[in-house]
Amino acid sequence: MEIIKEKNKITILSADSFDVRDIFNCGQIFRYNIFDTYSRVLSSNHCADIIEENGKNIIICDDSDYFYNFFDLDTDYSKIKKVININPLMDSAINHGQGIRILNNDLYEIIISFIISSNNNIGRIKKSVEFISRNLGVKMGAYYSFPTQKILADADEAFFKAAGCGYRSRFLVYTARQIFCNDICNQLKSLDTPSATKQLLKLMGVGAKVADCILLFGLHKTDVFPVDVWIKRVYSQNFGGKLKEAKAIREFFINLFGQYSGYAQQYLFYYKRDIKDI
DNA sequence: GGCCAGGGTAGAA
DNA sequence: TTCTACCATGGC
Numbered sequence: 001m002e003i004i005k006e007k008n009k010i011t012i013l014s015a016d017s018f019d020v021r022d023i024f025n026c027g028q029i030f031r032y033n034i035f036d037t038y039s040r041v042l043s044s045n046h047c048a049d050i051i052e053e054n055g056k057n058i059i060i061c062d063d064s065d066y067f068y069n070f071f072d073l074d075t076d077y078s079k080i081k082k083v084i085n086i087n088p089l090m091d092s093a094i095n096h097g098q099g100i101r102i103l104n105n106d107l108y109e110i111i112i113s114f115i116i117s118s119n120n121n122i123g124r125i126k127k128s129v130e131f132i133s134r135n136l137g138v139k140m141g142a143y144y145s146f147p148t149q150k151i152l153a154d155a156d157e158a159f160f161k162a163a164g165c166g167y168r169s170r171f172l173v174y175t176a177r178q179i180f181c182n183d184i185c186n187q188l189k190s191l192d193t194p195s196a197t198k199q200l201l202k203l204m205g206v207g208a209k210v211a212d213c214i215l216l217f218g219l220h221k222t223d224v225f226p227v228d229v230w231i232k233r234v235y236s237q238n239f240g241g242k243l244k245e246a247k248a249i250r251e252f253f254i255n256l257f258g259q260y261s262g263y264a265q266q267y268l269f270y271y272k273r274d275i276k277d278i
Numbered sequence: 279g280g281c282c283a284g285g286g287t288a289g290a291a
Numbered sequence: 292t293t294c295t296a297c298c299a300t301g302g303c
Contacts (some may be wrong), residue, residue: 125283289297
């Protein structure tokens with residue numbers, strides 16, 4: 001992958017394994033917009049605009065070091081794709097989502113966002129996260145930052161309900177205070193996957209599936225496999241599996257894909273959700 | 279009007 | 292430890 005990095009600009013010269021539609025629509029991030037001529041993505045207090053032209057992607061941003069890491073530009077996706085391409089279904093899924101990259105998003109924003117995601121749909125999750133940012137974030141010119149831990153720790157249940165978080169509002173109040181008061185995010189960053197999982201499961205509103213999403217999208221632990229309703233479908237309908245419990249299905253896929261489980265999960269989730277009749 | 283959505287919690291057994 | 296009722300809400 002040929003990349004030119006400047007102070008406020010990153011130019012990706014090849015369109016292989018980089019497509020903003022695949023990256024943003026695959027369910028790993030909720031603060032983005034895809035317009036006709038460009039796309040905009042927000043992460044913590046950062047903003048980037050991406051322009052596609054002649055097979056190139058030009059990222060205009062406030063901090064190219066942040067977004068070089070954010071877009072995971074040091075990772076060789078062609079190598080990963082070869083390893084996980086174990087059958088015709090995976091070949092189709094990888095081809096469908098060829099431009100996917102697993103983002104290195106802000107851990108705190110990911111924890112809050114994925115607590116909201118439980119038994120919810122992506123459209124509503126986007127609206128809630130946008131409401132929270134617009135009302136408690138810092139105005140950064142044309143956009144709002146995600147709220148700081150301190151600000152969100154002061155939010156009450158009525159605020160999260162106004163954001164459309166429903167019954168999850170109680171969990172969010174409790175966990176936002178827990179994270180801020182005990183510096184949970186910095187603790188998590190130093191842990192391996194099993195230890196981080198154990199700590200995440202102590203947070204109110206975080207169960208096995210949300211913990212896996214936080215590990216994958218917030219801590220870039222790729223040896224996990226979040227099992228949601230779409231993964232259950234692709235497992236039973238396309239892998240011919242007979243297991244029922246999410247925990248067992250998770251183990252099945254981790255045995256298949258090992259350290260690349262998280263990548264494989266994203267290609268499968270995006271494929272199954274886009275093309276339901278496979 | 280019932281079903282679904284990137285599930286989790288709390289209480290019962 | 293596992294099982295189950297219940298949880299808000301908008302879109303279809």
